[in-house]
Amino acid sequence: MNRKKIVHIISNFKIGGAQKLLLDLINNSNKSLFDVSVISLYNKTNNSLANEFEKADCPIYYLNKKSGFDINIELQLVNLLRKIRPDVVHTHMAGLKYSIIPLLFCKVKLKCNTEHTIIKENYTNIEAWVKKFAYKYFNVKPVGISNCVSESIKKVYKVSDIKTIYNGINVEKYTHDGERIIDEKNIKLINVATFLPDKNHEFLIESIKILAEKINNFKLYLIGDGKLRNEIQKKIDYYDLGQHVILLGFRNDVNELLVKSDMFLMTSKHEGFGLVLVEAMAAGLPIVATEIGGIPEVVINNQNGLLVSCDKPRLFADAIEKLINEKSKYKTISSNNLLRAKKFDIQNTILEYEKLYLEVE
Structure with a gap:
């Protein structure tokens, strides 16, 4: 059985709940079933959690994103995704916002995004529009870290196919x-x-x-x-x-x-x-x-x-x-x-x- 290729895309490795979850996912993944890679949109972060990512047994790519819109990020993501050819792309934080265009040019079987916070009803910035499009028209599956988060996704983005997966610890x-x-x-x-x-x-x-x-x-x-x-x-x-x-x-x-x-x-x-x-x-x-x-x-x-x-x-x-x-x-x-x-x-x-x-x- 061929291992499924999983690519995680996250903003950075600053200390936070999303980063802790991702670190646990890659450190405890079933190596016989999954081949995991991680893409950080920004450059290396100097903290203890970032050091733990460096020790992880998987490839990590840093895209060194500049502030604001950075066309190079889109191009780098297209090239990386075409090189890795993942079965699954799992995005966190701002990962979906910056990967939605590259994903249009890459055939990926499953796209999912974990929402780590409650979505506010007045959430009307560019990221909100991207997520609404991704969830409703581009088959990106939203995952809420609690029922409360999942309900906010349903209410704000008008989608019903939501999976709730609670965060965990060792x-x-x-x-x-x-x-x-x-x-x-x-x-x-x-x-x-x-x-x-x-x-x-x-x-x-x-x-x-x-x-x-x-x-x-x-x-x-x-x-x-x-x-x-x-x-x-x-x-x-x-x-x-x-x-x-x-x-x-x-x-x-x-x-x-x-x-x-x-x-x-x-x-x-x-x-x-x-x-x-x-x-x-x-x-x-x-x-x-x-x-x-x-x-x-x-x-x-x-x-x-x-x-x-x-x-x-x-x-x-x-x-x-x-x-x-x-x-x-x-x-x-x-x-x-x-x-x-x-x-x-x-x-x-x-x-x-x-x-x-x-x-x-």
């Missing part, structure tokens, strides 16, 4: 041994998110300010970086929360930090899935999160954590306090999360994508 990497017990003298809260408006760090700091008025023996560790980091640091300083909130920046040891923590907090205003929620679950962490987007598909309220509106910081602070004080509820949720995380193991995700690829005759 659950064993985050496993916590033994029963979780909070050290009430040193409570460790953790948040992992890029400092961007959608991640709602300002709301998180407002909640922590309220929590600090009632509880003193805790620390919140913020993992990540981004354009709003300095602004959030100023807010921490303004509220005199330096003894409670610690910014650790980008870290390569997130799995270890999760295992050492007591509770995970997510305050996003928009979230298609929230892969880090599954990472927290696999570490046995109870979760307090905002009830938006795909989050309720991952975190079932009162079973895997507590869900709160994204504009009510006092209720968010109350939810944290509730899990700290109610020891039996904390332990039950921790145990539930160790079990639920297995639903989102990366092997399940890979199996679903490979089923999709094997639809090619």
Whole structure:
């Protein structure tokens, strides 16, 4: 049996959910069935995730895209696709926007695109028009990373043939041994998110300010970086929360930090899935999160954590306090999360994508 040739096209190897999914797909692909290649539209990125791509056992092509429209990208993609002659082209992020024209000149049996975020109804830029054409008239199959994302694809692009495949993680990497017990003298809260408006760090700091008025023996560790980091640091300083909130920046040891923590907090205003929620679950962490987007598909309220509106910081602070004080509820949720995380193991995700690829005759 000839191996099916799979080509993934993605914008870049910056740190993000789409890139993590792609790395897992290529590292865990069935080599006896699939011959995988990856095309990055932009040049090499200097970070730990990009280094992992370099170690992957598959060809990687960098097209060094310039900002704005770059005709050379189209020409390079045509030449590469004609050279590789893939059975499947799987696009991520801006991959579809830039590959739609080259795909018109290359015979590909299956074309699919993973949508990693909820599509907004006022989404009217060039990428939206490209995707609408691709899904309705060019047989590109959309894949949503949650039911919420899939529903947004259906609503905005007016298509019905959508496949939902949940993102996944290597659950064993985050496993916590033994029963979780909070050290009430040193409570460790953790948040992992890029400092961007959608991640709602300002709301998180407002909640922590309220929590600090009632509880003193805790620390919140913020993992990540981004354009709003300095602004959030100023807010921490303004509220005199330096003894409670610690910014650790980008870290390569997130799995270890999760295992050492007591509770995970997510305050996003928009979230298609929230892969880090599954990472927290696999570490046995109870979760307090905002009830938006795909989050309720991952975190079932009162079973895997507590869900709160994204504009009510006092209720968010109350939810944290509730899990700290109610020891039996904390332990039950921790145990539930160790079990639920297995639903989102990366092997399940890979199996679903490979089923999709094997639809090619």
